[in-house]
Amino acid sequence: MLAVTAREAAFFLPLVVPICLYVCWSDLSMMKITNIAVLALLAVYVVLGPFALEMSDYIWRYSHLAVVLIAAMLLFAVGAMGAGDAKFAAAAAPFIALADLRLILLLFAACLLASYAAHRLARATPLRRLAPDWQSWEAGRRFPMGLPLSATLVFYLALGLVGA
Structure with missing residues (x-):
């Protein structure tokens, strides 16, 4: 049983999908996740969160952002993750129960x-x-993590929408 509800998914998914598609494209084509995409994703949570979630859950999930941002910054510092990937993962974290x-x-x-x-x-x-x-073709061992990060968020919310 999922903790994410159909109500949450219905609020978030229509705006999250285009942002995630853009993140996939930008990371594949330029090997970058732009700040505008990260801020747009965060804005979706900030604006729609109070309508989609109970206020206590809405506020509590900001801690998810902080925890993931700290962990991702550490991974970036040791070269295990790109900066855009770290920021995107942190912005996506509040959407996850x-x-x-x-x-x-x-x-x-x-x-x-x-x-x-x-x-x-x-x-x-x-x-x-x-x-x-696309720059990702020539990136050697580097991989555009925006693709799986975005897909994970979209599939997670889609599962919530269908009540899986």
Whole structure:
């Protein structure tokens, strides 16, 4: 049983999806998650959160942002994560109910594996010609984490919408 409700998902999902699509595109094409996308995602939570959540949950979830931001900054400091990825993960954290932490970790793992496999397959096939200028093709070992991070948030909210 998910802790995220259909009501929360219905409020958040319509605005989160276009932001996440933009994050996927920008990270694949430029290997950057822009500050404007991160701020837009945070703005969705700030503005819609009081309508989607109980006020105590709404306020409590700002602690998710702080915890993820600190952890992500540490990962960035040791070179394990990009700055845009860290900021995006922190901005996405308030959308996640703490009770769904296990689910979100499993969902992220699945999205990461699927994204990595799809990106590497596309890079090695003629599909690459559809977007020949994407910087992610030539990024070597670096991987555009905006793709699995965005997919995780969208799938999580979509599961909440359908009441899975």
